[in-house]
Amino acid sequence: xxxxxxxxxxxxxxxxxxxxxxxxxxxxxxxxxxxxxxxxxxxxxxxxxxxxxxxxxxxxxxxxxxxxxxxxxxxxxxxxxxxxxxxxxxxxxxxxxxxxxxxxxxxxxxxxxxxxxxxxxxxxxxxxxxxxxxxxxxxxxxxxxxxxxxxxxxxxxxxxxxxxxxxxxxxxxxxxxxxxxxxxxxxxxxxxxxxxxxxxxxxxxxxxxxx
Numbered sequence: 001x002x003x004x005x006x007x008x009x010x011x012x013x014x015x016x017x018x019x020x021x022x023x024x025x026x027x028x029x030x031x032x033x034x035x036x037x038x039x040x041x042x043x044x045x046x047x048x049x050x051x052x053x054x055x056x057x058x059x060x061x062x063x064x065x066x067x068x069x070x071x072x073x074x075x076x077x078x079x080x081x082x083x084x085x086x087x088x089x090x091x092x093x094x095x096x097x098x099x100x101x102x103x104x105x106x107x108x109x110x111x112x113x114x115x116x117x118x119x120x121x122x123x124x125x126x127x128x129x130x131x132x133x134x135x136x137x138x139x140x141x142x143x144x145x146x147x148x149x150x151x152x153x154x155x156x157x158x159x160x161x162x163x164x165x166x167x168x169x170x171x172x173x174x175x176x177x178x179x180x181x182x183x184x185x186x187x188x189x190x191x192x193x194x195x196x197x198x199x200x201x202x203x204x205x206x207x208x209x210x211x
Contacts, residue, residue: 021080021206069106072172073121075206077108081119084202085110088195089186115180119199122173131156134168141166147197153204163192165200169207176200 075081082094089112096111104124110117124130138144138158147157147165157167163178176199178192185192 021075021078021210069101069121070123072207072210073106073123075210076106076119076121076174076203078206080202080206081108081110081199084199085112085117088188088190088198112181112185114182114185117181117195117199118175118177119203120175120177122175124171124173127170130168130171130173134166134173137166137173151197153201153208155204157200159193159197161193163196165193165196167200167204169204172207174200174203176203 077097077099082097085091085095086093095117097108098111099106099108101107105120105122107118107120110119122130122133124133134156138146138156141158141160141164143161144158145160146152147159147167151157152167155167155169157165159165160179163181165176167174176196178196181192181195183192184190185195190198
């Protein structure tokens, strides 16, 4: 990612690792096993709530996982992303969220004044399946650009111009989708791409500390 200096990314991750990481306090609003087949074609590599930066063609499947999201997936709706959002956007309270679990995907939607921010985690059966799924997503994403250097924290990662950041770690594919937000937001006019990246690194830091 061009605007992220490698040293700053490294320092940011180090700082994040010093803080605690907690899972979401709320319960999943969609029952495990609810099918998304009606909303997502079987030939599409898309998962719930992916943004406009991806096409709906192609074929990929990360496999299936046990019923219910993992503790790692639940972290995307937990205290750390909420605190990060409050800090970046100078909010007086935690944003309202709605979460769901379907087709091995945990999705947390943050309702902000500017629009919906969607963070999803696709859980694959193993790392190889996750990487295959990630590669298919990147190949089909419109104008996808790899996030390189230290900015990717050592994981496969890419971003799209509309405000999405996607990382693959172990058997997880993390997608932070800020495409429904305006190009800049908050008191510091942070770009939606920078927001997606910062939230991604916040979550990844939690995953690194609590694998």
